Amino acid sequence: MSGYLLSIRTLIKLLSYYHYLIRLSVHCFNIIKIRFPYIILILKVYKKYIKILTMRVGDVFKTYADFEEALSQYKKSTFVDFYIKDSKTAKSQIRRYPKLANSSEQLKYYYVKLACVHGGSYRKKNSCQDLRSTSSMRQGCEAYIYLIANAKGDALELTRMNDEHNHEKSETLFSHLPNQRRVTPQEKMEVLELMKLKANKKLIQHKMQTKTGKVINLKDIANIYTTGKTPSHNSLSEIVEQLQNTYNCTVEISADSDQNLIGLFIQDKIMQNTFKAFPEVGNIEVYWKLDVYF
Numbered sequence: 436m437s438g439y440l441l442s443i444r445t446l447i448k449l450l451s452y453y454h455y456l457i458r459l460s461v462h463c464f465n466i467i468k469i470r471f472p473y474i475i476l477i478l479k480v481y482k483k484y485i486k487i488l489t490m491r492v493g494d495v496f497k498t499y500a501d502f503e504e505a506l507s508q509y510k511k512s513t514f515v516d517f518y519i520k521d522s523k524t525a526k527s528q529i530r531r532y533p534k535l536a537n538s539s540e541q542l543k544y545y546y547v548k549l550a551c552v553h554g555g556s557y558r559k560k561n562s563c564q565d566l567r568s569t570s571s572m573r574q575g576c577e578a579y580i581y582l583i584a585n586a587k588g589d590a591l592e593l594t595r596m597n598d599e600h601n602h603e604k605s606e607t608l609f610s611h612l613p614n615q616r617r618v619t620p621q622e623k624m625e626v627l628e629l630m631k632l633k634a635n636k637k638l639i640q641h642k643m644q645t646k647t648g649k650v651i652n653l654k655d656i657a658n659i660y661t662t663g664k665t666p667s668h669n670s671l672s673e674i675v676e677q678l679q680n681t682y683n684c685t686v687e688i689s690a691d692s693d694q695n696l697i698g699l700f701i702q703d704k705i706m707q708n709t710f711k712a713f714p715e716v717g718n719i720e721v722y723w724k725l726d727v728y729f
């Protein structure tokens with residue numbers, strides 16, 4: 436009898452256990468049903484994110500633009516930059532590889548090898564007389580990505596890759612690389628306009644950085660000005676002529692053996708008279724790192 440009662444108790448326990456399980460399942464099902472669109476969306480985003488962030492051997496791209504888009508995301512997420520080190524266009528290789536006859540123009544390359552911008556080593560030539568300190572990004576990094584047209588010739592396939600970089604990777608360093616600092620023609624025009632209005636270079640820098648979100652150095656601003664301004668027609672000889680004829684100045688040009696300008700001596704009428712009156716007094720005016728643009 437007791438054994439019979441026990442089995443009933445066990446049965447009740449089991450039933451309540453199954454009941455609990457069923458309720459739990461229904462509850463989970465309801466959650467999934469309500470959240471289904473969100474779950475799908477999350478999965479889609481995750482899939483895209485994973486697809487974009489990784490670049491692996493075996494990846495296939497229908498067009499070079501597709502690869503560029505993926506590379507752009509890959510660069511932003513891994514903080515590394517690449518440049519095209521070697522390539523052959525699909526057009527140039529059609530005779531050699533007939534499969535390329537079916538390739539679309541958007542494939543662009545038969546093969547393309549991209550190397551890390553920190554690849555290669557920098558050695559100053561012995562013949563170089565330039566004593567300025569120069570900076571180079573070359574650090575011997577061997578990371579690269581290699582794509583080649585697939586067997587059908589209708590897509591580019593990533594067949595080889597080395598993603599081991601021998602240098603530090605950080606968002607800050609990445610944002611300071613020249614490619615990321617590059618400004619658009621419109622942004623260049625804006626900088627030039629502001630420079631013409633004699634705006635402060637640091638304020639221009641701040642404005643452009645806030646507007647574009649790019650890291651822009653003072654050197655970049657100076658380069659934009661140097662390369663973008665309309666060339667001056669005043670040659671040195673014209674300036675000397677003007678100083679002598681219009682302003683009655685005594686002008687002497689100092690040049691080295693290679694005819695490189697070393698200095699310019701200018702003495703106007705007031706200076707000449709002062710020098711004549713007080714030859715024993717010497718005035719020295721020193722300029723150090725003057726900002727020539729303002």
Ligand SMILES: [Zn+2]
Pocket residue numbers: 515551552553554576577578599600601602
């Ligand atoms: Zn590298």
